[in-house]
Amino acid sequence: MDRLPNAADLTTAQFTALRGIVSRSFTPNGQINSADGARLIELGLVQRAMGGWMPTPAGRMASRG
Secondary structure (H helix, E strand, C coil): CCCCCCHHHCCHHHHHHHHHHHHHCCEECCCCCHHHHHHHHHCCCEEEECCEEEECHHHHHHCCC
């Protein structure tokens, strides 16, 4: 991808999961669908760390819509 991903690149479920992760700064494993999480990782919007999901700077920007 030649640009930062945005809300248009995500399904409604993926965008909702991203917004939840960003609003909490950390979401434990099992709180979001693994397929949605895999897509968010693929796009560089979240990362796995400390037993959960954490937003990346790109994820914080994309969650604004």
